[in-house]
Amino acid sequence: MKVKFTNLYKLAPQKRQILSKINTLVKGSNFVGGKEVEKFEKNFAKFTNANNCISLANGTDALEIALKSLNLKKGSEIIVPVNTWIATAEAVVNNGHKLVFCDINLNDYSISLIDLKKKISNKTRAIIAVHLYGIPTNVIKIKKLIKNKNIKIIEDCAQAHGSKIGKKHVGTLGDIGTFSFFPGKNLGAFGDGGAIVTNSDKLKNYCLRARNHGALHKYDHKFPGRNSRLDTIQAGILNIKLKNFNKVLLRRNYLAKIYYKELKNLNEIKLFNLEKNISCAYHQFVIRTNKRDRLRKYLKNNKIDTMIHYPYMLNELNFFPNGKKLANSDKLGKKILSLPISEEHSEKEILHISKKIKQFFRN
Numbered sequence: 001m002k003v004k005f006t007n008l009y010k011l012a013p014q015k016r017q018i019l020s021k022i023n024t025l026v027k028g029s030n031f032v033g034g035k036e037v038e039k040f041e042k043n044f045a046k047f048t049n050a051n052n053c054i055s056l057a058n059g060t061d062a063l064e065i066a067l068k069s070l071n072l073k074k075g076s077e078i079i080v081p082v083n084t085w086i087a088t089a090e091a092v093v094n095n096g097h098k099l100v101f102c103d104i105n106l107n108d109y110s111i112s113l114i115d116l117k118k119k120i121s122n123k124t125r126a127i128i129a130v131h132l133y134g135i136p137t138n139v140i141k142i143k144k145l146i147k148n149k150n151i152k153i154i155e156d157c158a159q160a161h162g163s164k165i166g167k168k169h170v171g172t173l174g175d176i177g178t179f180s181f182f183p184g185k186n187l188g189a190f191g192d193g194g195a196i197v198t199n200s201d202k203l204k205n206y207c208l209r210a211r212n213h214g215a216l217h218k219y220d221h222k223f224p225g226r227n228s229r230l231d232t233i234q235a236g237i238l239n240i241k242l243k244n245f246n247k248v249l250l251r252r253n254y255l256a257k258i259y260y261k262e263l264k265n266l267n268e269i270k271l272f273n274l275e276k277n278i279s280c281a282y283h284q285f286v287i288r289t290n291k292r293d294r295l296r297k298y299l300k301n302n303k304i305d306t307m308i309h310y311p312y313m314l315n316e317l318n319f320f321p322n323g324k325k326l327a328n329s330d331k332l333g334k335k336i337l338s339l340p341i342s343e344e345h346s347e348k349e350i351l352h353i354s355k356k357i358k359q360f361f362r363n
């Protein structure tokens with residue numbers, strides 16, 4: 001049986017509806033802004049239960065604009081977990097701040113609170129909590145840690161649409177949250193897309209202008225911003241996909257349960273050990289093993305695609321500050337493996353992958 005890692009074509013099941021929406025928007029020359037974009041912002045704010053949603057061109061811009069909106073002094077120290085997509089760290093250096101990498105914990109790959117305590121200094125002005133793989137970082141515990149300190153929290157939710165701590169959607173626990181709608185994300189567009197959510201009207205007002213050359217209306221520029229608007233067509237597609245998104249989350253959780261059940265007794269691999277009281281969007285299902293490369297090859301020979309998120313930690317990139325060795329994340333990129341998981345994978349496929357993994361360790 002051949003198992004693909006993702007099949008983007010299959011991940012848009014409402015194709016007829018989507019193509020008809022595109023047709024209508026093209027016929028009406030609706031390409032930038034307009035009702036469809038406003039509707040998406042309302043829908044996504046409702047979905048995350050945030051006061052405000054500002055749609056943007058991509059998740060990288062969302063991070064950069066979110067950090068800028070906090071109006072921190074140049075050179076402020078911003079703490080970022082070392083296992084994340086490069087965009088999280090780029091936002092810090094592209095805003096002229098000092099990047100401070102923090103270790104992660106090996107239960108759920110979120111930022112290590114033990115290392116975070118050590119990394120906080122009197123120059124720390126923000127922490128970027130990344131809800132990597134769809135697993136919520138415990139922002140409530142981070143807030144306790146920084147109580148009475150002038151430190152802001154940005155949540156990078158690019159991989160975590162639908163992830164929650166208790167009843168609170170990620171992105172609404174800190175000061176400001178950022179999302180990506182890149183096609184491969186759980187909620188993906190037919191191209192790039194992104195958004196910011198925040199309960200602060202002050203931050204909302206900044207972000208609305210920042211995405212549109214500092215203006216809310218034509219020739220109403222208040223400061224130099226950029227062009228980072230979500231296309232009308234992408235907004236139309238996302239409005240349709242968002243309607244069915246709870247089914248996507250249920251399906252991913254169902255398939256993850258199968259992996260847990262099938263793989264939990266294998267001593268040679270480590271599965272996520274998630275905290276109670278969270279809902280996980282399972283953007284990725286990551287296992288950890290010292291035999292990663294051999295296992296990956298074995299799966300490939302059995303026509304099963306896998307991926308690595310990520311093959312290196314960001315402090316291994318020589319243009320970022322390296323700092324001291326971080327105990328948990330050291331060489332982590334050589335041990336982690338992302339198994340196929342999406343709403344379009346069948347139960348049969350997940351059982352087949354699990355069977356092959358068990359076979360590998362038995363031999």
Ligand SMILES: Cc1ncc(COP(=O)(O)O)c(C=O)c1O
Nearest residue numbers: 058059060085087158180181182
């Ligand atoms: C954790 C994380 N942050 C930020 C981004 C950036 O999003 P985009 O690709 O939409 O710019 C991504 C996308 O891969 C991501 O995974």
